[in-house]
Amino acid sequence: MCSQKKKNMKTRVSLIAIALLFSFPLPFISTSIAEEQISFLGRAFLITTSQSINDTVLHIINSSDKPQTFRGNLYNQDGDQLGPTDVILNPDPIISQARMKLTAQDLEILFSTAPWLGPAMLEVKASENFKLMSKLKSPSGLVSNTNCVREQVVQNIEPFNSDTLTYIRFINIGTEDITNIRGTMRNSEGSLIGSSDILLVDRLRPKQGVWLSGQKLLNRFGSAWGSVASLSLVESPDNLRLLNLNFVNGETFFNFSCFENQEEARIFLFTNSESNNTTEAHLINTGNNSLTFTANLYNSSGLQLGETDTRISNTDVSPGARLIINAKTLESAFDTLPWNGPALLEITSQGMFDLLTRLESPSGLISNTNCVRKNAVHNIEGFNSSTLTYIRLINVGSEEITGIRGTLHDKDGSILGTSETLLKEKLKAKEQVWISNRQLERIFEVSWIDEASLVVIADNNSDLRLLNLNFENSETFFNFSCYQSAAEIN
Numbered sequence: 298m299c300s301q302k303k304k305n306m307k308t309r310v311s312l313i314a315i316a317l318l319f320s321f322p323l324p325f326i327s328t329s330i331a332e333e334q335i336s337f338l339g340r341a342f343l344i345t346t347s348q349s350i351n352d353t354v355l356h357i358i359n360s361s362d363k364p365q366t367f368r369g370n371l372y373n374q375d376g377d378q379l380g381p382t383d384v385i386l387n388p389d390p391i392i393s394q395a396r397m398k399l400t401a402q403d404l405e406i407l408f409s410t411a412p413w414l415g416p417a418m419l420e421v422k423a424s425e426n427f428k429l430m431s432k433l434k435s436p437s438g439l440v441s442n443t444n445c446v447r448e449q450v451v452q453n454i455e456p457f458n459s460d461t462l463t464y465i466r467f468i469n470i471g472t473e474d475i476t477n478i479r480g481t482m483r484n485s486e487g488s489l490i491g492s493s494d495i496l497l498v499d500r501l502r503p504k505q506g507v508w509l510s511g512q513k514l515l516n517r518f519g520s521a522w523g524s525v526a527s528l529s530l531v532e533s534p535d536n537l538r539l540l541n542l543n544f545v546n547g548e549t550f551f552n553f554s555c556f557e558n559q560e561e562a563r564i565f566l567f568t569n570s571e572s573n574n575t576t577e578a579h580l581i582n583t584g585n586n587s588l589t590f591t592a593n594l595y596n597s598s599g600l601q602l603g604e605t606d607t608r609i610s611n612t613d614v615s616p617g618a619r620l621i622i623n624a625k626t627l628e629s630a631f632d633t634l635p636w637n638g639p640a641l642l643e644i645t646s647q648g649m650f651d652l653l654t655r656l657e658s659p660s661g662l663i664s665n666t667n668c669v670r671k672n673a674v675h676n677i678e679g680f681n682s683s684t685l686t687y688i689r690l691i692n693v694g695s696e697e698i699t700g701i702r703g704t705l706h707d708k709d710g711s712i713l714g715t716s717e718t719l720l721k722e723k724l725k726a727k728e729q730v731w732i733s734n735r736q737l738e739r740i741f742e743v744s745w746i747d748e749a750s751l752v753v754i755a756d757n758n759s760d761l762r763l764l765n766l767n768f769e770n771s772e773t774f775f776n777f778s779c780y781q782s783a784a785e786i787n
Contacts (some may be wrong), residue, residue: 334424343416351435357399360393365390369404372417372505374413377504379410380407392710395709421783426782430675443778445555448537448538449581451528452619455525456523460546464505468538470536471535475534475537486618535663545603554779556651559648561652571635574659577657578652579654582617582619582649593605597637598637601727602636608630627642638674669764673753675762675765676732679744680746688763690721691728696757699757700723700754701719701758703751
């Protein structure tokens with residue numbers, strides 16, 4: 298009984314904390330909108346206020362080849378618009394590859410609004426393409442990446458009795474109500490948790506966002522779960538987005554909204570059994586029939602380990618269930634010794650599946666690392682930061698990639714060093730290499746302040762993937778490969 302009271306008290310404190318974490322500025326006169334075609338729209342889904350103990354810094358990156366002016370609309374957690382419509386965010390156009398940073402204080406001034414309660418959503422418009430990356434500094438001082446969302450399903454809901462708390466945010470990005478949002482939960486074995494088609498949210502107003510914690514999910518489904526669980530929606534309205542966050546040790550947020558599926562079909566960073574970092578990969582059957590999984594394993598040099606198309610499970614994986622594997626699993630299945638550096642695992646199956654990776658760092662914190670980019674990464678820390686950045690160049694193809702070159706841009710869009718500087722003469726098939734921010738300083742013979750972007754080209758780059766990791770305090774990895782790209786407005 299005492300233990301249950303403590304758990305209930307912890308839950309109440311945690312729910313109060315989440316409200317306060319994301320919870321009188323000078324007036325600002327909105328600038329009139331220039332006559333310009335607005336063609337692209339992007340969103341920052343989780344903007345904290347100046348009163349929050351979590352600090353959001355939004356990076357708006359002009360990825361087009363033209364100078365741009367950005368306009369924004371700000372909405373509180375209830376979907377109410379804050380301030381004027383289509384506020385100009387930058388009085389002076391931002392050149393190609395430059396970025397502007399916005400804090401809560403900036404937005405409170407720009408939109409002439411008092412600090413809002415709960416996280417806000419910012420919609421950004423422009424005439425050309427752009428990217429939106431959010432960096433959330435938690436009370437621990439660690440900085441995580443929070444501007445990545447899903448549709449229809451989330452795959453990382455911690456066990457109900459875990460010290461790590463899970464929060465799912467339901468966000469209506471549209472202009473009409475979304476009603477009767479129902480879902481089904483399954484544990485790691487694929488078994489139903491409680492009943493199917495449970496009412497999750499009765500009504501979600503336009504632009505509104507609501508949290509469902511693990512405790513609220515327990516209340517709705519009426520049954521506990523002892524393993525990492527999935528939540529899938531019965532129907533997935535076009536304008537509904539899901540944000541899947543873990544809150545660890547009451548002080549650090551990790552985003553688990555990003556993962557790959559059968560189209561990419563790879564685990565990009567698989568540590569070995571002797572590493573200080575431990576990879577736990579989840580292969581989740583999202584189809585309606587049982588699946589078998591076979592795989593091919595490649596070390597960092599691109600050398601294949603073990604037999605081709607090795608089966609990595611002795612049993613079929615039922616619908617909704619997940620196969621959880623680690624380095625020991627692979628070393629046994631492929632009959633191989635621990636490999637040097639992280640490995641690449643390619644997976645095949647006869648149906649649909651998702652691939653989620655949980656990387657436990659030396660700090661004991663678990664982050665999400667199975668999300669990659671093509672062509673560019675936007676979070677390379679400067680010399681004024683103690684955080685190390687690692688970019689992994691990965692050749693997922695069966696042919697050599699040659700002439701891998703990069704152009705480095707500072708926060709103002711200026712080219713650092715020489716454009717199209719050679720990064721790597723070639724990458725063999727399946728080869729993967731690290732380049733750190735300190736190595737980039739030597740390659741480009743220049744240092745920079747704050748975050749930089751790296752645009753990568755190659756003679757045949759369709760098979761080139763980029764992984765953008767930060768290594769905080771020499772003990773915790775954070776993945777910054779995931780961010781929002783503006784979508785063209787129909």
